[in-house]
Amino acid sequence: AVQLVESGGGLVQPKESLKISCAASGFTFSNAAMYWVRQAPGKGLEWVARIRTKPNNYATYYADSVKGRFTISRDDSKSMVYLQMDNLKTEDTAMYYCTMGSFAYWGQGTLVTVSS
């Protein structure tokens, strides 16, 4: 069965950095585009980033709200996808979900809190 397990969330101060991870299993990871979606407390869903596969040059796409501050990457040898978040703002506080397959599968999420 497909499993996505996020980790690495926590409490950070504004302008600090954090890297969250997603461990994938149960499918051929190297063939799948991967996404990050976030949900601020009590709010709706917001797509954050996407990374394509090696044949597609690992092309990346970002929401305007995070462009220039967040970087999505992947390690196909480890079936991992990452989100490096720099210059964090209070408005980045959210549950961050790893997802794939046009939102067919989701992890349990990892909570990132940005507060002084």
Add this chain to the structure above:
Amino acid sequence: DVVMTQTPPSLSVAIGQSVSISCKSSQSLVYSDGKTYLHWLLQSPGRSPKRLIYQVSNLGSGVPDRFSGTGSQKDFTLKISRVEAEDLGVYYCAQTTHFPYTFGAGTKLELK
């Protein structure tokens, strides 16, 4: 960006009742390959979202056939026949035709 407008924002239903949720996009969601990448998700309280319907009308794996999706271009509907207690939560439509991908604001389904 493509704006996804969901109505109503909330619904109060009795078990066994049928309901419909509307989702309208600000642009056509037909991709260059001819497919329409409009999906429906359900987020039950305290849980991660779960995809119910993909590409307008295709039922996700393990999703009961009480759920159905219809629509085209910019106008889409999710119908739930004979609501059960496990169907309660927030429903989202989502499009993956255009970047950035966008979601509707959600429709909260509650028990009457």
